[in-house]
Amino acid sequence: MRIGFIGLGVMGAPMARNLQEAKHEIITTLNRSPLPDGIKAEVLDSPADVARACDVVITILPDTPDVERVLMTEGGVLEGMESGKLMIDMSSIGPIETAEMARAFAEKGVDYVDAPVSGGEVGAKNAALTIMCGGSNAAFERAKPLLEVMGKNITLVGDKPGAGQTCKIANQIIVALNIEAVSEALVFASKAGCDPAKVREALMGGFASSKILEVHGERMINRTFDPGFRLKLHQKDLNLALQSARILQVALPNTATAQELMNACAAQGEEDTDHSGLVRALERLANHEIG
Template sequence: MDIGFIGLGIMGRPMALNLAKAGHTLFVPERASLPEDIRAAATVLPDAAAVAAKAEVVILMLPDTPDVEAVLFGAGGIAASLKPGTLVIDMSSISPTVTKGFAETLVAAGCGWVDAPVSGGEVGAKAASLTIMCGGSDADFARALPLFELMGKNITHVGPAGAGQTCKVANQIIVALNIEAVAEALVFATKAGADPARVRQALMGGFASSKILEIHGERMIKRTFAPGFRIRLHQKDLNLALSAGRDLGVALPNTASAQQLFSAVAAMGGADLDHSALVKALETMAAQKVAAD
């Protein structure tokens, strides 16, 4: 396929490269920061509108709802350049409610739509092992599936447009609360005089075992907070959860507490650290670090 890819950051870059490695033709918009491996793998066009005019499928991997709206419908946006029949796949994590409106507008113009946010971080993007949560029609999902299979392993058609984004918000609630739980446990163990590395090792063999304990627990102990997924982006996702919760009349008390911990780390200058750095807020409150920085 001729694929346009817009959004080549920590996640988007390896996802796009996996598509190119599989033999698809890749079109990307020019940017001064465009990585050299993307330049080598893709045809670079002047802007996003030019990418949309060339592509059968346009994939978006952008930070937030306003970014997606600007690329789709803002000045120089792609909507005016899309040919009827073009499939737009939004793999960003954005508002489920706003997503439904985007889908309705593009489908009315004769295009296809799938919202397909992902989980798995930079590691999953590089390994093509992402979890992909999809919303859209059966026909549009079937058309997108061969591309998803080049980027992920656990691929689920959750329901109509917007359902993928709803699933991703639920995912981010679970991830945040698991990070908070692992951080609390390791701070507690360290304060009590136990070796946090050995505590983590012991817990990995029991019912408390999880990917968060495995990967982010190790980050907390080794102080490797270079971003796989930035705190500020997880804050954005929890804002979506809390906003939707208010609209639905659903109480999300633990989501709110996790957001407050992220906000505390961000206030200390850590908004661009990996979300496992949530532990820093708990360490400050306990006057006890899991390990020295």
């Protein structure tokens, strides 16, 4: 299949490689060059050209305005779409804006699935992403064979576009609060005089065990903050959570706290480091580094 794939970044590049290895042909447009290592793609001038050349377009872009620009403006994907084609947006963006864009595609007879992902760069490379989808069952079934090339846990969350984004926001709330909890625990234990590596080892055998403790706890101890998932992108996701919560009149007090700790890290120039670097905000408050 000829697949339009726009967004060949940290996540998108390995996802596109997996599609390519499954014998799909990749068509793209680039804001920058060259193509990422391992990607062989036909490069066209605009998102509209990509849409005209393909039956399916997949996007994975940083934020809501980026998706709106690529999909909805002059020369965008919508302009090049025809009835019967399929649009899959795998970005993590606002659910309200997603629903609005999906309506515009539906008016042209185009199926739309929002399919944000979780699992980070490692999950993208290993084709082991969790993918949360919103859209009609028919659109989901069309998208599923492609999603299965990129992920393992693929769920249709709701029958309308935007449901996947809502689920991803919930995911990011849980991840952020887990990072904050592990950070607090390791800073506390370390400042009390314990070896944080030994504390982590002990906790991994009990009810406090989690993927965050396993992966990000080790990052915190070893000071390996090269990004798997950039802190500024998690900031963006928590902004979406808090904006949506205001509309829904839902209190998210601990989400707001985690966001403020990420803001403190960003203020120190750490927005492009891994989101596990949230621990450094708590270390500064405690005047104590665990590593």
